[in-house]
Amino acid sequence: MFDRVTGLKNILWAIGIVLCLLALLVGFLVSAVTPYAGETDPRTPDLNAVRDQNSSADVSALTFVEPDGQLHLLRESKDAGAEYISSSVFLTDSAMIVLREQSLTGGDVWGSESGNLPIGSVATWNILFSDGSKISPIDACMIDKPARLFIVIGSDGLDKISRDEFISGYKTLITSILRVSPQTQIVCCSVSPITADYNEDSYLDNDMIANANDWLREICLDTGVYFADTASALLADGNLDPRCAAENGRALNSTGAQAVLDYLRTHAIPSL
Secondary structure: OHHHHHHHHHHHHHHHHHHHHHHHHHHHHHHHHOOOOOOOOOOOOOHHHHHHHHHOOOHHHOOOOOOOOOOEEOOOOOOOOHHHHHOOEEEEOHHHOHHHHOOOOOOOEEOOOOOOOOHHHHHHOOEEOOOOOEEOHHHHHHHHOOOEEEEEOOOOOHHHOOHHHHHHHHHHHHHHHHHHOOOOEEEEEOOOOOOOOOOOOOOOOHHHHHHHHHHHHHHHHHHOOEEEOHHHHOEEOOEEOHHHEOOOOOOEOHHHHHHHHHHHHOOOOOOO
């Protein structure tokens, strides 16, 4: 009699264990095929929501940069430190895309997927945003509202553009950014020179680059943003120092990019 009760109990235990295992198996299969519906950040920013938020802001409280008839040239200062650079955003073309490729700033570097940002097509630019999406620099500023933005562009396509086109495109970029992010302090960095033996199939030369930097000073004068003569940190006998140049003789290598970062640290935006 006792053996029969024990056997029955063992059978019931076995059935219970099998049922538990089946329940676990069913739960695992259901969870494996059911997508998680929890709160997640979308990969692509909701630009319409951000635009709606901006449109409802008190426009009278916005502090657009007001030109005062002076060129705000960044002059030598005490070293602002690594945090000054890492907390800034850099918008760059292929001339200094090494900043992104080698993560030299410790912060955000915006550039196109290929690295090229032709100065003649500012209106169609798309950059790789921090979440991997491709959006315009203006939309990126509308979302992030960076405290400081260093603009390092002007080299790509410079030999195919006129003075008026250069100034118009660059001014449009600056004013569009300030419209969506009026608190952002913008620093326009001078176009870097090329090496003496630069020989790509291009009409680009250092005289053309010098002209572009004169135009850039005019743009900064008219818009009230800061100008940084970063090209002066890269010169050797009037040309790009070969030690600072990438293989093509136009883009900067890590040494050249670091020279620019060091210049910006020691020519910081003045404290208010």
